Amino acid sequence: MAEHASHNPKDPAVRANTSNKRMSPADRHGRIQKIVQNQGFVTIEYLARQFAVTPQTIRRDINLLSKEGLIQRFHGGAGMGSSTENVAYNERKIMCLEEKRQIAKMAARQIPDHVSLFINIGTTTEAVARALSSHRRLTAITNNLNVANILSNNEQFEVIVAGGLLRHRDGGLIGEATIDFIRQFRVDYGIIGISGIDVDGTLLDFDYREVRAARAIIDNSRKVFLVADHTKFGRNAMVRLGNIEEVHALFTDRQPTAPLVDVMARAEVDLFVA
Amino acid sequence: MAEHASHNPKDPAVRANTSNKRMSPADRHGRIQKIVQNQGFVTIEYLARQFAVTPQTIRRDINLLSKEGLIQRFHGGAGMGSSTENVAYNERKIMCLEEKRQIAKMAARQIPDHVSLFINIGTTTEAVARALSSHRRLTAITNNLNVANILSNNEQFEVIVAGGLLRHRDGGLIGEATIDFIRQFRVDYGIIGISGIDVDGTLLDFDYREVRAARAIIDNSRKVFLVADHTKFGRNAMVRLGNIEEVHALFTDRQPTAPLVDVMARAEVDLFVA
DNA sequence: AGAATAATGTTGATTATACCACAATAAATC
DNA sequence: GATTTATTGTGGTATAATCAACATTATTCT
Numbered sequence: 001m002a003e004h005a006s007h008n009p010k011d012p013a014v015r016a017n018t019s020n021k022r023m024s025p026a027d028r029h030g031r032i033q034k035i036v037q038n039q040g041f042v043t044i045e046y047l048a049r050q051f052a053v054t055p056q057t058i059r060r061d062i063n064l065l066s067k068e069g070l071i072q073r074f075h076g077g078a079g080m081g082s083s084t085e086n087v088a089y090n091e092r093k094i095m096c097l098e099e100k101r102q103i104a105k106m107a108a109r110q111i112p113d114h115v116s117l118f119i120n121i122g123t124t125t126e127a128v129a130r131a132l133s134s135h136r137r138l139t140a141i142t143n144n145l146n147v148a149n150i151l152s153n154n155e156q157f158e159v160i161v162a163g164g165l166l167r168h169r170d171g172g173l174i175g176e177a178t179i180d181f182i183r184q185f186r187v188d189y190g191i192i193g194i195s196g197i198d199v200d201g202t203l204l205d206f207d208y209r210e211v212r213a214a215r216a217i218i219d220n221s222r223k224v225f226l227v228a229d230h231t232k233f234g235r236n237a238m239v240r241l242g243n244i245e246e247v248h249a250l251f252t253d254r255q256p257t258a259p260l261v262d263v264m265a266r267a268e269v270d271l272f273v274a
Numbered sequence: 275m276a277e278h279a280s281h282n283p284k285d286p287a288v289r290a291n292t293s294n295k296r297m298s299p300a301d302r303h304g305r306i307q308k309i310v311q312n313q314g315f316v317t318i319e320y321l322a323r324q325f326a327v328t329p330q331t332i333r334r335d336i337n338l339l340s341k342e343g344l345i346q347r348f349h350g351g352a353g354m355g356s357s358t359e360n361v362a363y364n365e366r367k368i369m370c371l372e373e374k375r376q377i378a379k380m381a382a383r384q385i386p387d388h389v390s391l392f393i394n395i396g397t398t399t400e401a402v403a404r405a406l407s408s409h410r411r412l413t414a415i416t417n418n419l420n421v422a423n424i425l426s427n428n429e430q431f432e433v434i435v436a437g438g439l440l441r442h443r444d445g446g447l448i449g450e451a452t453i454d455f456i457r458q459f460r461v462d463y464g465i466i467g468i469s470g471i472d473v474d475g476t477l478l479d480f481d482y483r484e485v486r487a488a489r490a491i492i493d494n495s496r497k498v499f500l501v502a503d504h505t506k507f508g509r510n511a512m513v514r515l516g517n518i519e520e521v522h523a524l525f526t527d528r529q530p531t532a533p534l535v536d537v538m539a540r541a542e543v544d545l546f547v548a
Numbered sequence: 549a550g551a552a553t554a555a556t557g558t559t560g561a562t563t564a565t566a567c568c569a570c571a572a573t574a575a576a577t578c
Numbered sequence: 579g580a581t582t583t584a585t586t587g588t589g590g591t592a593t594a595a596t597c598a599a600c601a602t603t604a605t606t607c608t
Contacts, residue, residue: 024555025556030375041315054557067407068424076348079314160437160440161440168433328586334586349564350566553605553606557602558602566591566593571587573585576584
């Protein structure tokens with residue numbers, strides 16, 4: 001009755017490659033993980049043939065492994081997670097990626113070697129961390145796990161992670177413990193992002209806990225750099241962080257509106273446009 | 275008589291990728307190929323977002339490129355042409371990996387839902403974190419960035435990262451700040467790994483800063499679980515962490531030597547062997 | 549051995565992706 | 579500037595992959 005011969009476990013042509021006995025699920029999981037790591041990407045069909053089981057079983061395995069973060073699940077197959085390669089982080093928020101890269105590059109150029117700095121939460125600040133990769137002997141304190149991972153690739157950097165509650169969404173660390181931790185330091189440069197900048201220069205964000213962390217960074221940095229792409233201009237958010245007058249330089253990708261430029265000029269805030 | 279000017283590959287790519295203007299198809303093809311080569315596998319959705327075009331356009335690109343044999347087409351995405359078709363089964367040192375999985379699974383079974391726990395540095399403790407993935411509503415404090423990443427995949431978990439100096443090698447957080455941070459909490463379960471266990475039950479490690487963190491975890495946990503594979507038995511390391519009498523349970527993959535079992539029995543340390 | 553448990557296979561409904569043909573847009577040529 | 583050509587977007591439809599539930603088979607435990 002076995003019409004689907006290709007999936008029949010008893011078919012000698014498709015039996016497991018090391019032994020004719022069915023291997024345990026745990027063994028299979030380990031081998032799947034290894035295959036995925038070697039190949040980069042494999043289809044479910046391929047794995048089903050390799051282990052002489054139905055695709056459904058492989059799907060269950062892959063669901064499990066991806067739940068544990070060991071591999072990444074795709075439609076029709078599985079690929080490497082971000083365990084060994086630092087390639088993939090949150091794929092969702094890579095809008096304006098190129099703009100952010102330009103902004104970050106520009107900001108990194110204004111930061112010398114051998115300095116200490118804060119870097120807080122935000123995709124743009126993450127871009128700055130990447131742009132700093134060829135700097136030398138930096139000491140960086142961050143409440144962003146992605147930034148920590150990026151910077152830790154450079155052996156020369158001393159990376160200090162601020163403790164606190166981990167926000168699942170973006171790897172940000174927040175809470176009272178984070179604030180207290182940040183307050184222990186006083187650094188040369190503070191790199192902060194922002195969710196919105198009002199026309200009068202008010203800096204706005206959505207999460208008050210993140211604002212408090214940013215506040216602590218501003219208060220404990222000798223120079224403060226604000227990085228923000230043009231979508232942040234005029235954008236409204238709930239929580240007030242402060243005013244743009246408090247920062248020393250704004251890095252962005254488009255000329256801000258005239259009123260904002262006026263405010264910045266009066267407060268002697270440097271403006272860098274990519 | 276412009277015959278096939280549009281597909282001319284010699285046409286110099288003058289359009290910069292930085293501009294928000296739409297890039298030429300040829301440029302996009304080149305960049306897609308590069309991205310695929312770097313990442314190993316990317317989804318069509320991802321590429322569509324990257325280039326701000328519809329998935330359909332990406333599909334046309336991928337069909338073209340795969341027709342030329344430059345990349346390989348998959349359901350939902352594209353990957354590298356697998357130049358190395360050989361499914362070389364490499365080293366067998368995943369043995370330890372598999373054993374760690376077993377140990378971790380066993381330990382996870384002894385941990386209820388809705389509890390708080392410390393998890394410290396070590397590959398075995400990372401395995402425990404993975405094994406905990408289907409638990410519910412755990413609060414975990416860790417000084418291991420990998421553990422933090424693993425646990426943050428579960429939305430139900432409250433993950434607290436202990437601050438401190440980041441060790442590049444393994445993503446561990448160490449230093450005085452880490453100790454102070456850990457001391458702020460008192461949790462139900464402490465999960466610790468170890469580099470060596472002497473025959474008399476002395477727990478040993480290599481890095482004194484890591485030992486101090488583990489010490490703090492033991493002192494502030496109501497129950498302490500030690501996870502260690504059999505390679506740790508009798509292995510020597512420099513720094514003394516404490517004695518096995520201080521832990522409540524040992525999870526391992528092989529029966530320890532008789533003297534050690536005696537010590538554990540006297541101190542009423544539970545022994546779990548996978 | 550027999551019962552309990554875990555793992556796998558099977559099926560049909562559901563969802564996601566792919567394809568096709570044509571309309572709309574942008575670039576290029578005259 | 580109008581026309582031609584290439585390129586991309588937009589539906590509708592086909593196909594593949596996923597999921598959920600249950601039946602079946604291995605495995606484990608007493």
